[in-house]
């Protein structure tokens with residue numbers, strides 16, 4: 001009876017496409033909205049993942065997330081270096097500084113100061129120039145989005161896009177000259193300000209004079225050294241907080257989850273998408289069964305058991321479910337691909353496939369279930385009704 | 387005389403939201419194997435209800451109804467389904483073909499429900515379609531066939547598994563006179579033989595001639611059962 005179930009399903013092209021479209025739409029919003037959510041939330045810690053190389057981040061014990069800078073004294077760096085199990089430890093400055101552009105306007109930028117000798121913690125991708133250029137005096141590396149937009153020079157024709165900053169251009173940070181020596185690509189964060197990389201000592205000279213300017217100490221563990229053990233040792237010896245990269249990402253992520261409206265706002269839109277998708281898909285499939293009730297009645301009168309009809313409905317549900325899911329996920333992937341170079345946050349981990357797959361399955365099972373109930377309760381005597 | 391159907395004291399009451407409608411009221415009816423029995427009577431008198439009980443797709447409230455000596459109400463639902471699948475063919479007023487299956491596929495369904503493999507069933511279906519004069523149309527969808535042709539497909543479907551009883555509810559009502567006559571002629575030619583029984587519900591007086599016996603119903607009762615001649619007289623005197 002399987003081929004009959006399939007023909008019933010596909011016989012009416014309009015309805016068939018309708019059901020598939022409903023399910024495609026459902027899987028699309030069930031994948032795309034969470035993908036944006038995951039993308040957005042991963043931005044909270046993308047600065048940490050961009051830095052990549054160190055195993056451990058050391059910071060003030062009160063720091064709650066990556067943008068919550070509570071500076072340390074430079075001496076802390078040497079204390080950390082002295083701890084056994086530490087392969088190397090480098091300083092990092094991270095702060096918001098006012099940058100004066102060539103046209104005289106000011107723009108707040110994230111300035112990152114990297115260890116002078118190793119330049120550890122630099123941007124993940126250099127687009128123009130080399131990170132090593134930072135060793136030249138006054139040089140900085142600017143992120144491409146900032147260079148194109150907020151740091152760009154105003155266009156001579158009013159209303160047109162600004163002229164991007166390029167290598168050799170100069171800026172002024174806190175009255176000190178900075179020469180652009182490279183353009184980098186960084187992963188977007190929640191902070192929309194341009195990112196400027198320079199060396200640690202130069203960053204200190206840009207920053208307002210303070211006793212404490214060290215934001216983080218980045219630590220690489222010795223080969224074979226247990227990371228968790230080393231973080232505990234650092235905390236115990238220095239009284240500072242030490243997190244593995246994953247822990248620090250988690251800390252930051254949790255902070256944003258608990259202290260911003262993003263999760264609840266997005267949660268609602270994901271939930272709503274789920275409900276709308278479920279309603280549309282479930283409704284169209286249930287309607288399909290209702291409209292075919294008479295056909296099921298005829299089969300029942302002719303001696304088809306409930307089990308046979310149940311298998312037919314399940315097969316129909318599984319088929320439309322898989323096609324709809326495939327299309328929905330495919331469209332989401334296309335969407336993500338089309339948006340890859342835009343400001344839109346979008347991340348599509350496999351867990352999400354599982355999530356929307358489960359969602360669509362639930363919808364189909366539910367729709368099939370209520371359809372099956374209807375068919376089981378069906379009196380075959382309806383076949384004689386006009 | 388062996389009986390195909392033996393109804394004794396059969397009653398059926400529909401209960402729709404507190405309102406009770408007595409559709410069958412102590413029906414006694416015997417139908418002999420090999421005969422063509424017509425059920426006639428005014429609209430709403432219970433004809434459809436009666437053949438639904440006879441065909442085992444509706445349970446009566448009271449009385450017994452035996453089919454070929456077996457009481458369907460005593461059977462498990464599985465046995466009942468199997469019994470139906472093996473022994474009964476259906477023809478409906480509105481054809482009830484599955485619209486997305488072609489003629490051969492529609493006709494093959496009873497065979498598949500009886501466990502035959504799909505391709506064998508469809509081959510067999512085509513031979514039965516040939517018998518009803520539609521051998522060249524086996525690939526057509528119901529929507530590509532005329533009403534009379536659709537009813538012939540339905541008749542082929544009712545016949546294909548060689549059931550002992552065929553029940554038809556108003557098989558000619560949706561067709562014009564000539565087509566109706568043709569369908570009846572064909573039904574009688576192809577379907578009738580000494581092992582097979584036909585029960586046909588109709589109010590189409592023009593096909594009464596095809597009947598061996600006619601049972602006339604009114605208001606849930608069987609009023610008269612008689613040969614075709616007697617019936618014609620009684621209907622004439624009534625009007």
Ligand SMILES: Nc1ncnc2c1ncn2[C@@H]1O[C@H](COP(=O)(O)OP(=O)(O)OP(=O)(O)O)[C@@H](O)[C@H]1O
Pocket residue numbers: 400401402407408409427428429430431432433434435436589
């Ligand atoms: N499913 C149902 N629920 C409630 N009442 C019903 C149901 N089916 C039939 N009836 C009632 O039972 C009575 C007999 O109906 P039935 O369909 O058997 O009549 P019929 O003789 O076939 O009529 P017609 O010639 O119009 O087809 C009618 O009064 C009808 O209203």
Ligand SMILES: [Mg+2]
Pocket residue numbers: 433434435555
């Ligand atoms: Mg009727």
